[in-house]
Amino acid sequence: MEYYISTEKLAVGYDGVPLIENIGIGVRRGEILTLIGPNGSGKSTILKTMIRELRLLAGTVVLDGRSITEMSERELAKKQAIVMTERLQAELMTCWDVAATGRYPYTGRLGILSAEDRQKVDEAIRLVHAEDYAESLFQKVSDGQRQRLLLARAICQEPEVIVLDEPTSFLDIRHKLELLDVLKTLVRERNVAVVMSLHELDLAHKVSDRVVCVADRRIDRIGTPEEIFRDDYIRTLYGIEKGSYNALFGNLEMEPAKGEPKVFVIGGGGAGVPLYRTLQRSGVPFSAGILQENDLDWPTAHALAADVVSVPAYRVPDEETVRKAKEMIRKCGSVICAVKTFEEGNRSNRELRDFADTEGLLVTQEEVLIRAKGAAL
Amino acid sequence: MEKRSPVRLAAGFAGLLAALTILIIWNINTGSVRLPVREIVEILFRRTGENVTIVWNIRLPRTIAALILGGALALSGFLLQTFFANPIAGPFVLGISSGAKLVLSLVLIGLLSRGIAAGSWTLILAAFLGATMSMGFVLAISLKAKRMSLLIICGVMIGYICSAITDFVVTFADDANIVNLHHWSLGSFSGMSWENVGVMTAVVVPALILTFLLSKPISAYQLGEVYARNMGVNIRVFRAVLILLSSVLSACVTAFAGPISFVGVAVPHLIRSIFKTAKPIVMVPACFLGGAVFCLFCDLIARTIVSPAELSISSVTAVFGAPVVIFVMLRRQKDRS
Numbered sequence: 001m002e003y004y005i006s007t008e009k010l011a012v013g014y015d016g017v018p019l020i021e022n023i024g025i026g027v028r029r030g031e032i033l034t035l036i037g038p039n040g041s042g043k044s045t046i047l048k049t050m051i052r053e054l055r056l057l058a059g060t061v062v063l064d065g066r067s068i069t070e071m072s073e074r075e076l077a078k079k080q081a082i083v084m085t086e087r088l089q090a091e092l093m094t095c096w097d098v099a100a101t102g103r104y105p106y107t108g109r110l111g112i113l114s115a116e117d118r119q120k121v122d123e124a125i126r127l128v129h130a131e132d133y134a135e136s137l138f139q140k141v142s143d144g145q146r147q148r149l150l151l152a153r154a155i156c157q158e159p160e161v162i163v164l165d166e167p168t169s170f171l172d173i174r175h176k177l178e179l180l181d182v183l184k185t186l187v188r189e190r191n192v193a194v195v196m197s198l199h200e201l202d203l204a205h206k207v208s209d210r211v212v213c214v215a216d217r218r219i220d221r222i223g224t225p226e227e228i229f230r231d232d233y234i235r236t237l238y239g240i241e242k243g244s245y246n247a248l249f250g251n252l253e254m255e256p257a258k259g260e261p262k263v264f265v266i267g268g269g270g271a272g273v274p275l276y277r278t279l280q281r282s283g284v285p286f287s288a289g290i291l292q293e294n295d296l297d298w299p300t301a302h303a304l305a306a307d308v309v310s311v312p313a314y315r316v317p318d319e320e321t322v323r324k325a326k327e328m329i330r331k332c333g334s335v336i337c338a339v340k341t342f343e344e345g346n347r348s349n350r351e352l353r354d355f356a357d358t359e360g361l362l363v364t365q366e367e368v369l370i371r372a373k374g375a376a377l
Numbered sequence: 378m379e380k381r382s383p384v385r386l387a388a389g390f391a392g393l394l395a396a397l398t399i400l401i402i403w404n405i406n407t408g409s410v411r412l413p414v415r416e417i418v419e420i421l422f423r424r425t426g427e428n429v430t431i432v433w434n435i436r437l438p439r440t441i442a443a444l445i446l447g448g449a450l451a452l453s454g455f456l457l458q459t460f461f462a463n464p465i466a467g468p469f470v471l472g473i474s475s476g477a478k479l480v481l482s483l484v485l486i487g488l489l490s491r492g493i494a495a496g497s498w499t500l501i502l503a504a505f506l507g508a509t510m511s512m513g514f515v516l517a518i519s520l521k522a523k524r525m526s527l528l529i530i531c532g533v534m535i536g537y538i539c540s541a542i543t544d545f546v547v548t549f550a551d552d553a554n555i556v557n558l559h560h561w562s563l564g565s566f567s568g569m570s571w572e573n574v575g576v577m578t579a580v581v582v583p584a585l586i587l588t589f590l591l592s593k594p595i596s597a598y599q600l601g602e603v604y605a606r607n608m609g610v611n612i613r614v615f616r617a618v619l620i621l622l623s624s625v626l627s628a629c630v631t632a633f634a635g636p637i638s639f640v641g642v643a644v645p646h647l648i649r650s651i652f653k654t655a656k657p658i659v660m661v662p663a664c665f666l667g668g669a670v671f672c673l674f675c676d677l678i679a680r681t682i683v684s685p686a687e688l689s690i691s692s693v694t695a696v697f698g699a700p701v702v703i704f705v706m707l708r709r710q711k712d713r714s
Contacts, residue, residue: 053603077609086603089462091655104597104608110658111593157608 002065004029004193005050005080005161009059012042012049018057019045023219025212027193029160032183034204035197036228037214038238043197044085046214047165050195051082064160077105081154083164088150090138095149098138099125102156124155128182144175151182162186164196168203176200180207202250205229213237244303253303254280261287261306263368264325264332264356266349271338272297275365276304284372287332289325290317290348317348325352334363386659389652393666397444400673404440405432407681440673442569442577446630447640447672448665449581451648452588453626454641455664459595459657460619463525464709465702467641468508468627471528472535474636476511477504477628478562479539485558486550497576497632504628511535512624563689564635566676573633580629584622588661591618595657637672638691639698644668646705671697 006026013019020042027033035043048054050061052068061068063079071079081102090098102124103117113121125134128148133141138149147167154162162183168176180203186192198204204211204225211228213220215237221228229247234240242255257279263286265275272288273296279286288301289309301308309325311317325348329335335356342350356362406412412420412428419425420432454467468474484503488495495503518531547558560567588595594615597605606612630637644667645660651667652659675693682688 051607053606072609073606073611074609077607080607082603082607084603086601088604089599089601091599092649092653093655098600101597101600101604101608104593107593109590109593111596112658 003027003062005061005063005195007046007050007059007061010046010049010056010061011058012045012054013057014045014054016055016057020214020217020219021058023059025219025222027161027195027210029193030187030191031209032187032194032196032207033210033212034208035195035212035214036199036201036204036237037220041214042217043214044165047084047163047195047197051080051084051163052076053084074105077157079160081157081159081162083147083150083154083162083167085165085169088138088146093138094135095130095138095141095145096121096125096134098149099130099134099152099156102153105157120158121152121156124152125149127155127185128152129178143170144172147171147175147179148182151179155186159192161193161195164194166197166199168198168200176203183207201229201234201245201252205247205250246299246303249299251299253300256280256304256306257283257285259285259306261285261328261332262334262372263287263363264289264329264335265301265305266335266337266339266352266356267291267297267301268295268339268346268349270296271340273300275336275338276300278365279368280304282369282372284368287328289328290321290352316345322348322351326355329356329359329361333361334368335361336363336365336368382654385653389663390666392651393663393670396670397666397673400670400677401440401444404443404673404677405436407677408436409685438569438571438574439566439676441574442633443566443672443676444669445574445577445581446566446634446637447668447670448585449577449626449668450630450637450640451644451664451668451671452585452661453623453630454668455645455660456588456595456619456623456626457641458645459599460616460623461519461525461528462599462601463528464646464705465525465529465642466532467639468623468630469536469636469638469641471511471515471532472539473508473511473515473532473624473627474631474638475536475539475543476509476514477507477631478636479543480504480507480510481632482543482546482558482562486546490550497573500632501576501580501629504632505625507539508624508628508631511539512620516620560689561635564637564691565679565687565689566634566672567680567687569633577629577633580625584626584629585661585665588622589658591615591622592657592661595619595661599655599657634690636691638695639702640668640671640675640694642705643694643698643701644671646701647671 003026010023011018011021100121234245287307288305291298291310294313457466481503594610597608648663648667679688679693
């Protein structure tokens with residue numbers, strides 16, 4: 001299928017100075033294309049050029065088979081709607097009025113709304129779930145509500161492509177999800193093409209059909225979310241040095257606490273994660289074990305622990321592994337056991353717990369934290 | 378859309394028209410010779426009676442001039458507020474009136490010294506030239522300074538500079554007509570001729586109609602440039618037209634009545650708070666009517682309160698207009714916090 005909007009050898013920038021050159025990206029109808037990349041990499045600049053707010057420095061933007069520079073303002077307005085980060089000024093306008101401004105390209109000389117226009121505005125307001133405050137003044141509603149209305153406004157414009165610049169910034173998680181949900185609906189039901197920039201990688205991962213990575217004044221990579229969202233690639237794209245990114249879960253972890261491990265955590269089945277996080281927050285370096293690599297605890301332990309004693313998925317730890325863990329326990333000098341009951345398959349961890357108990361190394365989380373605080377003082 | 382708004386609109390326009398009618402009659406009826414309403418009607422429709430000259434040659438043209446120029450001033454203020462997205466912009470505070478006054482004084486003195494009387498069109502042309510010059514300065518500043526207060530301060534300074542030069546020129550020009558010139562440079566609706574009225578109508582009415590026809594792009598522009606462009610407005614052409622219209626309107630006012638303060642800022646605000654809307658399709662006609670009512674009212678006070686002497690119109694408009702500006706600024710401050 002043909003791209004609905006695409007760029008060819010496009011150069012973008014301010015005041016005639018190119019910031020990014022040779023951009024070739026495109027999106028089909030019924031698809032979401034997301035631009036990700038660090039702050040200041042030029043995502044907004046690309047979007048602003050695609051909506052003709054900035055002059056093209058070279059190349060073309062093709063929309064529905066024609067270059068946008070050849071289109072009249074009105075023609076473009078009927079095909080392309082925007083939700084930008086600029087504040088929309090709306091003195092004495094109700095939310096309904098703001099959404100209704102999307103009908104502009106369709107109304108007559110004086111901009112008076114027809115019954116059909118009104119119906120379409122009502123429909124758009126329903127689609128973004130803004131019925132409850134449609135009659136309130138736009139300036140009085142919250143950021144989340146405003147953002148939804150801007151989307152309603154874009155919907156009223158009956159566009160074939162919507163360009164959004166960081167539409168989820170300033171929204172709480174509920175509103176982020178709702179906004180993206182509406183976008184998905186538009187894409188599926190109205191066959192709209194969506195081009196947007198997003199900061200939230202986890203959301204970009206889940207909502208996008210294709211992802212464009214903008215970094216260092218160039219398009220670094222284009223691909224499906226599965227191709228883009230890999231731990232090591234995201235780390236290099238954003239230059240993450242402290243902490244880590246888990247692509248599978250879209251999960252961001254802080255840097256592990258520095259120093260020799262002071263406590264060994266016996267975990268498994270998700271029981272370890274809260275403990276790992278608590279220790280990391282309190283700055284206590286720790287070791288973790290024994291975990292199978294498909295264990296729920298494993299990714300977090302891998303990101304936060306100084307050492308992890310682990311075995312491949314579904315393999316029962318052998319004696320060598322248990323011996324290694326015991327050695328580590330001796331080095332740490334204390335053990336927290338996060339696991340309450342030990343099933344048959346988890347015999348090795350029970351052995352570790354009993355070992356710690358007889359050696360008198362078993363402690364509670366509280367004791368470790370108090371000790372850490374004392375050491376800090 | 379608010380459900381009560383049609384009622385509010387009708388009531389607002391009815392109120393403005395009623396006020397306008399009453400003030401027109403009041404303006405014609407009041408003065409050194411008091412004329413009962415019945416006599417006015419007689420004079421207007423039959424042109425008979427001993428006071429026919431007072432009405433036809435003095436009061437009627439003056440009243441019509443106050444109406445047209447007042448409306449033009451308010452409209453020009455509304456356009457400038459829209460253009461700069463600045464609620465206290467206006468032809469006077471931005472120094473546009475003063476710029477028009479300066480060039481106009483130079484032209485007048487130049488012509489007078491050669492013994493030539495300037496016609497209405499010459500006056501407008503000179504004022505337009507001055508208005509555009511000031512506007513150019515303000516535009517250049519607005520590119521550098523996005524802050525609304527800074528723009529206004531620069532405008533006021535331009536106004537002072539122009540006024541100072543005008544005063545200087547007027548003081549050193551030696552002609553009997555300078556007295557008139559001095560009077561005019563303070564702002565006044567007195568001494569309007571029918572020819573003046575004809576010319577100002579020919580300028581202001583087409584500008585009013587054109588502005589009304591621009592209601593739709595103006596409403597888009599109010600949302601902000603980015604959104605207006607996306608709605609299909611050709612921003613560069615539109616901005617040029619807006620600047621041209623507001624310059625023509627304020628130049629026309631200055632050419633005939635001198636610089637008049639605060640009408641351009643105060644009236645659009647009063648109208649907005651009466652109609653509870655900023656939609657241009659309402660604002661354009663309502664501002665025109667509001668400006669007319671405001672100026673008729675102020676002119677009535679200017680020429681009656683210390684009669685037989687006359688106050689300059691600006692002294693009166695400032696008394697009523699300046700508090701509105703202060704109020705608007707305070708309310709914005711409150712809204713922001």
